[in-house]
Amino acid sequence: MTSSFPPPAPQNLSAFNTFGLVSHADAFVRIDDAAQLPALASLAATYPSLFVLGGGSNVVLPARVAGLVAHLATRGIRRLQDKEGCRIVEAAAGENWHDFVAFCTGQGWDGLENLALIPGTVGASPVQNIGAYGVELMDRFDGLTAYDLQARQWVEMDAAACRFAYRDSRFKAEPGRWIVASVRFRLPLAWQPVIDYPDLQRHPRLAASTPTARAIFDAVCEIRRNKLPDPAVIGNAGSFFKNPVVPARQYDELKALFPGLVAYPQPDGSWKLAAGWLIDQCGWKGRDLGRAGVHARQALVLVNRCGADAADILALADAIRKDVALRYGVQLEAEPIVVGGFRSA
Structure with missing residues (x-):
């Protein structure tokens, strides 16, 4: 693990946002390891502002982003343990959300399939409290590890500490304080399909009396691709x-x-x-x-x-x-x- 990174440099952010808006950062660093976050906090204190950029799928960027931009690109997925009827899976904040859901579904770690093809990163998922097709992130949330930029310390947060609400969380209420480093999910061992949403009920892939998680994953992807532009x-x-x-x-x-x-x-x-x-x-x-x-x-x-x-x-x-x-x-x-x-x- 490394706690250092190259000096900040100007960066074209046009490829870092899904709107495709032309944007440039005055100072940019890439975070590949969560161990770099304490050093990032020290560096950020020398700039007028800090913006942490994940997948760029939920932002509107101006032509110029002043201050420091930190692109979170950490990677890693691991199964931790089974407890209380759930499988606990952890993913680094920089992991692509859809790729993470696809990986879990492929491993038979069911429970996230309704959230397939949502753009963004794992780290952004609790910030936004994402949800789709009858499943909310907080339904599958176990906890997260974050770095508190104000207190300069690592913290563990459960659902209550995150203060989840509809497409909202504590992280939106206190912008600039927290950087999510990793997120843990509770995936039910006694999995049951969630297909109450009308689009899923009408989908031919889910006509079986008990559809599989993979069938739901594929149906959600198909529905989203038909409705939403690439x-x-x-x-x-x-x-x-x-x-x-x-x-x-x-x-x-x-x-x-x-x-x-x-x-x-x-x-x-x-x-x-x-x-x-x-x-x-x-x-x-x-x-x-x-x-x-x-x-x-x-x-x-x-x-x-x-x-x-x-x-x-x-x-x-x-x-x-x-x-x-x-x-x-x-x-x-x-x-x-x-x-x-x-x-x-």
């Missing part, structure tokens, strides 16, 4: 907006006005509205605004049509927000992090 073909950051959660009373009022409203009941009595439906009904699906646009098949996805910059993406997002708020009285919240200070992704 960033290698057209720049995007996946779903740009969170699905807004509203109280039951507001849902009832909206449902009366808009009978086709798509929404999902929540355990606490609230309702999660389908943001894509709201955006589509406002006429934005497939529509462009300058050099940015909304994908023709998925209204949640904003795309870089032709040389868009951060201002283009944010102008489009603001226009969509205003239209949805005007028509439905609902405020949309962006998922990606807009870089400009002590942030991590």
